[in-house]
Amino acid sequence: MTASNDPTDSPSDLPLHEGLEARLADCVAPVIRQLGYELVRLQVSGREKPTVQIMADRIDGSLIGVEDCEAISHASGAALDVLDPFKNEWHLEVSSAGIDRPLTRAKDWNRFIGHIATAELAVPQDGRKRFRGIILGADAEFARMRLDDGTDIALPRANMRRAKLVLTDALIEATAVSQDAPPSPQ
Known part of the structure; x- marks a missing residue:
């Protein structure tokens, strides 16, 4: 299991991922951190046309808005395009963790x-x-x-x-x- 390569995070502050999700999280986490966000969860679903779901928080603790999700989507999408983890077309979904959020860290x-x-x-x-x-x-x-x-x-x-x-x-x-x-x- 891995979390991210960001040296500013302690291991307990990072979500745990395995396999492909760990590789993608390692790619995305430092990119969105530079923008002021932290990765809460990354999940891949679907086989023929996979969907990468990214859930994030603002580092400053304020609410995430549509503009934040858009910024995270552009930055993480570009990073994932460079990584090129899928042979075919794939989708990217970005959201806030919400009130009844997952507890990943x-x-x-x-x-x-x-x-x-x-x-x-x-x-x-x-x-x-x-x-x-x-x-x-x-x-x-x-x-x-x-x-x-x-x-x-x-x-x-x-x-x-x-x-x-x-x-x-x-x-x-x-x-x-x-x-x-x-x-x-x-």
Whole structure:
């Protein structure tokens, strides 16, 4: 697994990708960082006409607008054209992470401590793959949650298939209060 070649990022601040997605993320992340954005997730879907989906945040924490997505699209599209990862035609989609965003980096888990999330593992842990609970934080290796039954669990980030915030009134309120201050539940 790899994240990006950007030396200014610590490993826990980067999304984890594998294979082709890792190659594309390594290409795109430093390019959009120079424009003031950070990669939240890069995903490839489809075979005949692949779609590269890029999800990004502004480094300064402010909201991403259409103009931002356009800038990211132009810059990352040019970088990917040079890399030329596909034999045939492909599509590029760029979006913000949104309110019920995926949790791909340790910093995302730490930013949303106290909010509810779901996580799905690639390989079962304690006999299960899916978890739901309150975010307790994360480091480079583990994301921690307090499950609905009150037990705490540490999930290996390298085994994380997907994780995302659950849309709640508290999350909406926290993200609406200020884009500059980290959201916290009330």
